[in-house]
Amino acid sequence: MSTPDKDINNKKSIKKNSFFSFLTTSLRVIANFFLFWTIARFYGPEIFGQFTYAFTVITIFLYLADFGLDILLTTDLPRDLSQLNIIFNELLTIKLIFICISSSLLFVYAFIVNISNAVFQLLVILNIYLIATSFLNYLFAFFRALEKLEIETKITFIYNLFVIITVSLLYIFKFEVVYLAFSLVFFRLIALFLAFQWSLKYIDKIRIKIKFGLLKKYKSKVSIFGTHYIFNYLYYNIDTVLLAYLTGEKSVGIFQAAFKLLVILLIIPEIINNALLPALSRLNNEDILIWEKYSSLLNKILMIIIFPATILVYANAHSIIDIVYANSQYNYSAVILKYYVLIIAIRFMIEPLGLLLTTSNKQHVRAYTVLFVTIISIIMNILLIQKYGVIGVVLTGLVSNSIILITYIFFSYNICKKWYFNYKNVHFLLSIILFAITIVFIKSIFAHIFLYLIYLTVFGYFIFLTSEEKALISAYK
Incomplete structure (x- = not known):
C-alpha cells in the first residue's frame, strides 16, 4: 500500500531522474545533431x-551486442538490490559474450x-566504437538501476563536449570524415574509463567468469529482452540499410536529413522512459494504483506534446528543411519530413504502452510483436522502395508502427479504456482541430511555434491535466 512517505520519495526520485535524464538525452541529441548537421550541410x-x-x-550490431541486457539490468536490479554484485557480474559476463559475437559479425x-x-x-574503425559503447551502455544502465542518473549526465557532458569541438575542427580545417570516426572512438574509450572508475564505488569487485550455467539461468529473460531489443531497433532502422542497398547512399542522405530532425522530438519519450523505468518497475511490485497514475500521466504528457507538434511540422516541412540545410539537394527531404512526422506521432503513443508492458513483466509481448513487425517491415521496404523510392520507407513505417500500436492497445485494453475513452480526450480532440485550423490561416512558422507554446501551457497544463495529475507534477520539491 502507498504511504505519504513513499509517495514523497517516489516523487523526489522521479523528479531527480527526469532532470538528469533530460540533461543526458539533451546533451547527446544536441551533439549528435551538430555532428550530422555539419556533415549534411557542408x-x-x-x-x-x-x-x-x-x-x-x-x-544495429551495437543492439545485438547489448541484446536487451541493459534494460534487464535496469528493471531487475531495483527489485532486489541485495543481489547487486551477483546480478551485475553475471549479466556483464553474458554481455561480453554478445559483444564478441557482434563485433565478429x-x-x-x-x-x-x-x-x-x-x-x-x-565500419572497420567504428567497430572499436561499438565495443566501447556497448560496455558503456551497460554501466549507464547500472547507474540508472541505482537511480544515479547524474553520473551518466556528467560523463555524457564530457564526451559530447569533445565531439562538438572535434566537429567544429572538422569543418574549419576540412578534414575527411574518416578522421572524425577515429576521434569518436578515442573519446568513447575515455568515457568508458570514467564510467568504469565510477562503477567501482558501488561494486565490490568486477568478476568475469564464463559459465554455461549463467546462460541457462538467464535464458528466458535474456531471450525475451534481447529479441525485443534487437528487433525493436531493427524495424526502426532496417529501412536505412535497405535504402542504401536498393537505391544508393545519396538516397540515405536525403532520408536521414529529415529523420535526424525528427529525432529531436523522440528525445522526449526517451527522457521520460529513462526516468520512469526503474521507478515504475519498483512501483509495479509495491503499489499498482500509483503505477497506473504515473503511467497515465506519461501518456497524457506525450499526447499533448506530439499532436500539435505534428501539425506544426507537417505545415512547415519545406521551411524547416530550407532553414536547417540551406541546400537545394535536400528539397525532397521536406516531403519525407512532412509525412514521417506522422510515424513519430504513432511512436509517441506506443511508448507509454510499451513501458506498461515492460514494467508489468510482459516484455514477451513486445518481443514477439517487434519480431513479427520486423519481418513485415523488411518485406514491405523491399517492395515499396523499389517502386516508390524513399517515400516507400514512409509508407512501410506507417503500416508497421500502426500494427505495433494496435497490438499494444489490445494487450493493455483495460488501461487504455481509462486513458482514451473519457470527456477529457473529447476536449483534446476538439482543441487539436482548432489548433490545426488556426495554423492554416496563419502562415508564419515563428507564429506557429509561439502558438504551440501557448497551447501547451494554456490547454495542456491548465485544462487537459486533472488536479491530481498537476499535483503529481507540482509536488516535486
Missing part, C-alpha cells in the same frame, strides 16, 4: 549518406556486403 548528401549508413549499421558484414570503400573504412 559535405553534401552522398558523404552524409555514407556516414549515416555506416553509423546505422554500427548501431560486423567484420563479416563489412567484407561480404557490397559497400563503398568509404563505408568499409568507417
